[in-house]
Amino acid sequence: MPVALITGCSSGIGRALADVFKQAGYDVWATARKTEDVAALASAGFTGVQLDVNDALALEQLSERIQQQGGLDVLINNAGYGAMGPLLDGGVPAMQRQFETNVFSLVGVTRALFPALRRNKGLVVNIGSVSGVLVTPFAGAYCASKAAVHALSDALRMELAPFGVRVMEVQPGAIDTHFAKSAGHEAERLISEQSPWWPLREGIRARAKASQDKPTSASEFAAGLLKAVQQSKPPRLVRLGNGSRALPLLSALLPKGVLESVLMKRFGLGGRL
Ligand code: NAP
Secondary structure (H helix, E strand, C coil), rough: EEEECCCCCCCHHHHHHHHHHHCCCEEEEEECCCCHHHHHHHCCCCCECCCCCHHHHHHHHHHHHHHHHHHCCHHHHECCCCCCCCCCHHHHHEEEEEECCCCCCCCHHHHHHHHHHHHCCCEEECCCHHCCCCCCCCCCHHHHHHHHHHHHHHHHHHHHHCCCEEEEEECCEECCCHHHHHHHHHHHHHCCCCCCHHHHHHHHHEEEEEEEHEEEEEHHHHHHHHHHHCCCCCEEEEEEEEEHHHHHHHHHHHHHHHHHHHHHCCCCCCCCC
């Protein structure tokens, strides 16, 4: 039975992927960071694993455990969140937290599971975002983190090829998950009367919600990704979900100045403060 390990399965894309991979006959190791989520995953028939992707010790233990049971066929680096708000309000600490979870841990998890992936000539699937291609205001840290995921995926693809381990980058568009809710919480942490961007708080809130613009269901997204993974030559890049093709196309075709003024208007940055 092929083995798949998916991070961030408490909700959304991760949970939907866990379901479709299990239905397709995979032994799914589904990770979550809260005990109650791990218990729910275990009772749904997955191998539930408690993992905060930033926890180096837990990663070491997981690496040993998975090697003991054999190899790993598919690793899906999915865990992540959107640090929304003005870049200078969040400053370096918010950037650091965003990069720790979305970027550094992706390398940490892949490194820890590389021996098991190498053994089975597995596939690494990195969940990037359309936001790493089309950058919006009030999501600078998030967009930068996903652009970094795309660049790291390219580097890893070339470096892991000699070992028979392949790498797929995924750029989801709008997918119906808890993402916008947690992005909204992130935005509210920064919104304050002391901020120079206080008058634009509704624009910040609108950006936090933007990922849920006519969203594709997580189960439809997961079914599409499973199909891509099962191809005999899995594609390097997969775009799935509302806006995942149109937005990169807009970004490539529109002059940057035009695109920026559209985005600035949309998120309330059209005037002077
Ligand atoms: P979600 O429902 O909020 O799920 C995010 C998952 O990541 C949750 O399981 C969350 O766990 C987990 N997570 C966050 N920080 C973690 C950490 N330090 N360690 C372990 N797990 C952590 O949102 P989602 O949309 O499914 O997000 C999944 C991925 O898709 C993310 O990488 C996101 O950037 C990407 N994405 C989403 C969209 C979209 O429109 N939804 C679009 C493009 C890309 P907790 O429940 O414990 O917080």
